[in-house]
Amino acid sequence: MVGKRRHEGYLMVDHRSIEGVPDALVVAHGLPVGSGRGLFEAPTYTCSHCQTVVVMNPARTRERAYCRGCDHYLCDGCGATRAANGGLCKTFNQIADEIISAAEKSII
Amino acid sequence: MAKRIVSVASQTPTATADTTALASGTYPFAIQGTSGTQKTNILEVYLGGQAGASSPSIMLLSRDSTIAATVGATTTTDAALDASNSALSSPVVTGNTWTTAPQRSASLHLLNLSFNAFGGVVRWVAAPGEEISIVGNTASLGEVSLSAFTGGTPGLLGAHAVYETL
Numbered sequence: 001m002v003g004k005r006r007h008e009g010y011l012m013v014d015h016r017s018i019e020g021v022p023d024a025l026v027v028a029h030g031l032p033v034g035s036g037r038g039l040f041e042a043p044t045y046t047c048s049h050c051q052t053v054v055v056m057n058p059a060r061t062r063e064r065a066y067c068r069g070c071d072h073y074l075c076d077g078c079g080a081t082r083a084a085n086g087g088l089c090k091t092f093n094q095i096a097d098e099i100i101s102a103a104e105k106s107i108i
Numbered sequence: 109m110a111k112r113i114v115s116v117a118s119q120t121p122t123a124t125a126d127t128t129a130l131a132s133g134t135y136p137f138a139i140q141g142t143s144g145t146q147k148t149n150i151l152e153v154y155l156g157g158q159a160g161a162s163s164p165s166i167m168l169l170s171r172d173s174t175i176a177a178t179v180g181a182t183t184t185t186d187a188a189l190d191a192s193n194s195a196l197s198s199p200v201v202t203g204n205t206w207t208t209a210p211q212r213s214a215s216l217h218l219l220n221l222s223f224n225a226f227g228g229v230v231r232w233v234a235a236p237g238e239e240i241s242i243v244g245n246t247a248s249l250g251e252v253s254l255s256a257f258t259g260g261t262p263g264l265l266g267a268h269a270v271y272e273t274l
Contacts, residue, residue: 006235007235007237007238008235008238009232009233009234009235009238010231010232010233010235011230011231011232012229012230012231012232013221013222013223013228013229013230014228014229014230015223015224015227015228017227018162018224018226018227018228019162019224019226020224020228021164021222021223021224021228021260022164025164025166025222025259025260026222028259029166029220029222029257030220031220031222036164036222036223036224044232045235045238046234046235046238046239046240050216051218051240051241052217052218052219053169053218053219053232053234053240055220092241093241095243095249096147096241096243096249099144099243099244099249100144100145100147100243100244102144103143103144103145103244104144104145106144
């Protein structure tokens with residue numbers, strides 16, 4: 001059985017030898033509390049609809065947005081958009097294919 | 109398909125707001141597609157702090173809403189990871205000095221790599237198939253840049269990104 005962990009990237013922020021970055025600064029930019037101090041390692045996933053990289057906060061209890069169409073986790077923004085559009089799935093790779101296809105037709 | 113690495117050995121970035129021209133030599137690099145049919149994946153981004161004092165740096169990998177034009181003499185290097193790679197006929201353009209400067213999109217930030225450049229290290233690696241893509245060569249999907257966002261006090265750092273043109 002294939003799990004969703006196969007989609008996980010890896011983020012490492014190493015401040016073991018120094019003071020690091022204050023929580024106010026990292027939290028303001030969407031990173032978890034404490035990620036600016038010591039050694040912070042976390043899995044990440046790439047939203048399949050917009051390719052934003054999401055750092056998976058181990059303390060998060062809210063449900064993550066998930067798309068059954070592409071079997072991927074989504075960022076919160078794309079999750080909300082998908083819900084508002086009745087579950088429409090359009091992945092970034094589909095958009096990329098459309099762009100490349102249009103460019104190829106214009107060349108021909 | 110050939111993996112390549114674009115890197116800057118040592119640089120102090122300038123904090124720059126979104127949709128503002130990134131001045132030459134004040135950000136690590138931008139990676140731009142060469143043709144409308146080209147797709148490039150970014151596999152890894154690394155930043156290593158070299159500053160001599162505390163320097164919280166808000167580094168963003170982001171798509172650019174204004175695409176750069178005409179690369180000049182940059183302080184970046186771009187090399188093949190495999191020594192036996194043959195050169196692409198239409199290689200991706202990389203650099204941090206352009207006649208028309210790139211501008212970071214206000215809505216398409218892809219990855220936040222905040223860290224303290226006073227010896228801090230930050231590294232992101234994508235899972236296979238989960239890479240960040242550059243598609244075509246027009247805004248906003250045709251170019252990605254690594255640059256410092258406003259706030260903090262960016263310090264001396266070195267950086268690299270591993271990418272692969274498909």
